[in-house]
Amino acid sequence: MKISLASIPYFWQREEYFDFYEQLSDTNVDIVYLGETICSKRRALKLEDWMDISDKLFNSGKQVVLSTMTLLESVSELKYLNKIASQKTFLIEANDVAAIQLAKNHDHQFVAGCAINIYNKATFDILRKSGMTRWVVPVEMGKEDISPLISHAKKHQIEIEYQAFGRMPLAYSARCFSARHYQHPKDNCQFVCQKDPQGILVKSREGEHFAQINGIQTQSATVTNLLNYYKDLHDSGIDVLRIVPVDASDTLVVINSLSKVIGDSNNDQTSKDLLLSEQLNNDYSFCNGYWFQMPGIKMVS
16 A cells, blocks of 8 residues: 655745755655646745756655646646656646646646545546646545545555545635735735645634635645554555645654554554544544544544
8 A cells, every 4th residue: 555645735844845855855755746736836846846846756656747727727737747748757737627628638647636526436537648747635525425436546556545644624715815814915915824824724613723725725724544443445446545745744653653553564553543542743633434434523532
């Protein structure tokens, strides 16, 4: 069973990206997604920088996938997307249908990101014939939802990737919520999302943390945690466990702990015993309800 790390959804300082991926090269993560998926104004790293990081991770034994934007709003963003789609060195993650079309134009295979709505065999086959080699399951789909597609994917040798840890991406908007929170217009946002390296929690009127804003993205306030069910995911046909970055150091703890328990074929303990005993820097609230066909905010212990 493989472990993947999704692209960083937040806006960090330039040095933080390089330091994080330098440390990541020494882990046993199998697949690393790189690039900006939320906002094209986040230019701490240029495409050349991402390619340099890609080469280093590839040389350390990782499969590198270049991620693309989820919501395209300008011609310049399409041009940038075309540069990613036209390179032949690395696989790309398509998070918008435009990326699928450009990948097809360049005869390039792709990973269908979780923002691409695949809910049935007909859609699955259209994208498979267009070059899809891996399917990142939409976060709201549970074990029973994806069951009819498992054997179909296996038949066509399409890998299935499911989010096992990290905040869930729930929605995207042309409006920047972070800029509005700090009372800035989107066109003059002053990169305020960099003040919140894990986003901004949002409370309901009842005082419950139910969502989080991250630029134009709405995330779950709670962190998906299916780590102690990795065997169930494997037995259900999931090929890749996806980790969405949170705090840099906490993300590395999760990767190292999960790779340890998966790699130990003689281990009889549950991954909960191994993983949640690790001390994380931040106090997270966890959820995993969607996998069990329940409201996503629920947590099955």
